[in-house]
Amino acid sequence: MICRYIILLGGRLNRNADYTPQLDTLLRAAGMICRLESASAKVFVSADAPILEMPGHGLLIGQAFTNAGQPISQRLDIDGSTCELSNHLLHNIWGDYLAILVDRNDRSAITLLRDPSGAVPCVYSLADGEGFITSDIGLAVDLGLYRREVNWQIIAHCLNFPCLKTSHTALKHVKELLPGNMLTCRGRDASIRSAWSPWHFVEKGVRHKYPREAAEDVRSTVSNVVRALSARDNKFVVELSGGLDSSVVATCLRDASLRATFCTLVMPVAGTDERPYARLVTDTLGQGLFPVEVGFDDVQVEFAVPRSSVVPAIGIPQNALNEAWEAAGTLHGADGFFSGVGGDTIFCYLKTAAPAADAFRERGVMAGITAIEDLATLHRCTVFKAGRLTLKKMLRRPRTAWKADRTLLNPSWVTTVPEHHPWMDAPSDALSGDREKIHNLIGTQLFRDAASRGLGRSMYFPLLSQPVMEACLKVPTWMWIADGRNRAIAREAFADQLPSEILDRRSKGSYTGHMAAIYTRNKPKMRESLEDGQLRAHDLLDRSALANFFTNELAPRDLSFLRIFDLCAAENWARQQGHDPW
DSSP states (O other): OOOOEEEEESHHHHSOTTTHHHHHHHHHHTTEEEEEEOSSEEEEEETTSOEEEETTTEEEEEEEEETTSOBOOSBOOOOSOHHHHHHHHHHHEEEEEEEEEEOSSOTTEEEEEEOTTOOSOOEEEEETTEEEEESOHHHHHHTTSOOOOBOHHHHHHHHHSTTOOOSBOSBTTOEEOOTTEEEEEETTEEEEEESOOGGGGGSTTTSOSSHHHHHHHHHHHHHHHHHHHHTSOSSEEEEOOSSHHHHHHHHTTGGGGGGEEEEEEEOSSTTOOOHHHHHHHHHHHTOOEEEEEOOGGGOOSSOOOOTTOOSOOOOHHHHHHHHHHHHHHHHTTOSEEEEOTTHHHHTTOOOSSHHHHHHHHHHOHHHHHHHHHHHHHHHTOOHHHHHHHHHHHHHSOOOOSOOOOOTTBOGGGOOSOOOOOGGGOOOTTOOHHHHHHHHHHHHGGGHHHHOGGGSSSEEEOGGGSHHHHHHHHTSOGGGGGGGGOTTHHHHHHTTTTSOHHHHTOOOOOOSHHHHHHHHHHHHHHHHHHHHTSHHHHTTOBOHHHHHHHHHSOOOTTOOTTHHHHHHHHHHHHHHTTSSOOO
16 A cells, blocks of 8 residues: 655645646646645645545545444545544544544644554655645655755764654654644644553553453454455565564464465574474465575665655665565565564563563552562563562662663764653553553654565554554553463464464574674675765764774674664665665
């Protein structure tokens, strides 16, 4: 599903006698059709993008489903104020969409709601009520509405806080509307507010009380979402990793398996071959398993980033994977991809004592002691150690600041204050585990930026859909470690669908060996790129520390080289903003 659109706001773009006709001609040439016009805005959408009309109130770009998973294909007959409309959408439908609402009481006002999954991109550049909102900054560049310019302050922020998604992009004068947020433009003013928050679903009156109830909800929700999303494409590739999360997605495609091609990555490094586990799943489904090979010759230090990219999110290893999956999609004639990405976060794979601390606070001493025993079994440590860590977690004030990484940065560019994300606004009585899992959920918003293989095809992350997020947020953290198993509720939910070897699996093949080999083989190129690049020219790097890093050999199991991939991703992205990437 490709949703390409641009919204033009203000009189200069929409009512200028000299400029507006030229702009309309360029838009028509780009295959864009005007689908909505208000007193202040025109909405242009590509001819192949799915839309739903909301008569008298606007339109929805993308695909939408009822809560039962039925596609909504005609129009949405709903009524009310902008606030009532947005609430209706968030409570009664879900999907991959951007809703554009026109205020019935003020036709000059326009409001955008981005669905909580963030599947449809939305970036904007506005000043005094004039500007554009679009799915693709490259389209704005083509129309002469924007000239690329790197925001080095945000590049530095991205490197200081590499797992934090914010509304700031790395392009000057361009911001992003975050998933679940609303942007209202009224005259010369533009305002943002959060319309959907994960914190609502961890409240006492909302969260699940019993494990069986939680497992049933997770199973039905994940199954409905995967089934609904799979109905749109004729053929798709399923990305199987051999782990629990992708196996859950795959088994939910049982009824659509004849339209699916199940693939798994194969890398030339020991410990990465997941075919034996992935084949257990495909054998259960009665389907074949196809390898997707990623060789060292496929790795590039410098590579083209998508024209739509507004942040440096694609690293060297990720680009190699994207290209491998893209080739697989072409080979198998796929319209889209299904991935289990985000499963560790959605199924609450926390590696701290927070779940046991939550159990004490939420259910009392007996539940807390049981959770400590589960924690000890899960992490293969003594009950004494698990109890000590739980007590420490309960007594320590919760960490509110986002964890920073200052490695190899010039101290003058180091910052300890992260940009704000609305999901950071935790209630004062929030449980430790809920804080951790929602912080992790923020990090999943970067995954779509990194998955460039979805630019020409549909890219489905069903575990990051609104219904699945809500169902899993309702599950208390201590339920996820029951009986000493991580992601226990997900395992229970699909116990009769998955092979026992997958359900009981405690470990998983690691790609760190492959990434270490990439680093070793490409070290000279990466060093040259960074020492002669834009980051150094703008003095973002600690030059002596960088030189020492490349001079020294890595110790066994030393993962500090991953920082070099972060720096190279930023360098590669920044270099391409001086000219237009593909």
